Amino acid sequence: METSVSYERSTTDETENNRASLPLTWRDYIEVTKPGIVKSNLIVIVTGFWLASAWSDSFSFLLFLVTVIGSSLVMGGSCVLNNYLDRDLDLKMERTKERIIASGRMSARFALMYGMGLILAGTTILGVGANALAALLGLIGAFVYVVVYTAWMKRTTHLNTVVGAVSGAMPPIIGWAAVTGNLEQGAWILFAFLFLWQIPHFLALAILKSEDYRNAGYQMLPVVKGFLETKRQILLWTAAVIPVSLFLYTVGVVGKFYFVTAAVLGLGWLALAVAGFFAKDVMKWARQMFLYSLVYLTGLCVVMMLNAL
Missing domain, CATH: 1.10.357.140 (UbiA prenyltransferase)
Known part of the structure; x- marks a missing residue:
């Protein structure tokens, strides 16, 4: 058994050394x-x-x-x-x-x-x-x-x-x-919008990768506070994104089409965040939250440019 373990270890070390010596x-x-x-x-x-x-x-x-x-x-x-x-x-x-x-x-x-x-x-x-x-x-x-x-x-x-x-x-x-x-004002609204969007987006990813983060020692919210607190934080930050996303219309940077799109997509994201408290499969829900956040941001960016004033 000891011989077998030693052989496996030496084989692994040799493979890693060969990989490290490959030219970039x-x-x-x-x-x-x-x-x-x-x-x-x-x-x-x-x-x-x-x-x-x-x-x-x-x-x-x-x-x-x-x-x-x-x-x-x-x-x-x-x-x-x-x-x-x-x-x-x-x-x-x-x-x-x-x-x-x-x-x-x-x-x-x-x-x-x-x-x-x-x-x-x-x-x-x-x-x-x-x-x-x-x-x-x-x-x-x-x-x-x-x-x-x-x-x-x-x-x-x-x-x-x-x-x-x-x-x-x-x-x-x-x-x-x-x-x-x-x-100008529009720039600061864009900054606030993207700042708020990132937090529920990355907290959903942190749930999906929580075991990896725990093993590595990263102090991510799901690792430190658990999934329930992470869900609460996701809900709060998602709720904060919606009004800020609408401010671009109020300052005259984008038109009504963007306003309606942002409201609809934002409420959909909020509903999904609420659904997390009733989800039986947390990982499936977190994956849905993560993917929806990407669709949400990409969709709003496209509509912003199409409906710029």
Whole structure:
């Protein structure tokens, strides 16, 4: 038996060493930036840019490209540093243990330099090609995500989701600021809307991944306070999203079609949040909440742009 265990261990070590020695490909350099997260954030950057363009009655395709490229680099670099800082805990979770930095395929030192380089490049592009405010907002978002959320709060308190939502709410106002150079009322409403949306969205995900988070030692709300308290928080934050989403109409940024769509989709999300207290299969309900939140945000962003005034 001892011989068998030793053989299995040596085989595993040999496999991991072989994997770590594989040369990096261009796909690896992209994968470590979490392109899925970057692409999802681009939706709200484009929305903010589009609404500000309609608000100011001006649109520049070159400025649009600069904003998208600069923001993507800042977000990608922030995600690299997130992977860099989380590499020890990533090894403890099934879904993350094969990540390129955690597995050793990309050295931690190189990842640190790569992430910082992407952030510097993105900030420079925003500052030179757009304006200083857009660049500053990008830096603030990166700092909150990397330092405050990843390095500190995710390991120490369940409030990390709320604080982390600050960085996630930056993309639409970066897009807005790139156009106008200011943060008008519409920009702040976009910020508040996305801030509030993120919390029930990520709390639903935290329920789905609660065992992984518990094993890794992350202080997520479902792990620390349990599912019932998480459901309460989801309901409260979902209820808060609805009126804020309607404020865009009251300040004249979007039209009536958006108002009706936001009200209907918001009430549907609220009803689903209430249903969680009666759900027999919590994981199934959490998955429905998570997927609905994506449909809700994507749908409203599309309608915002179609119904911009």
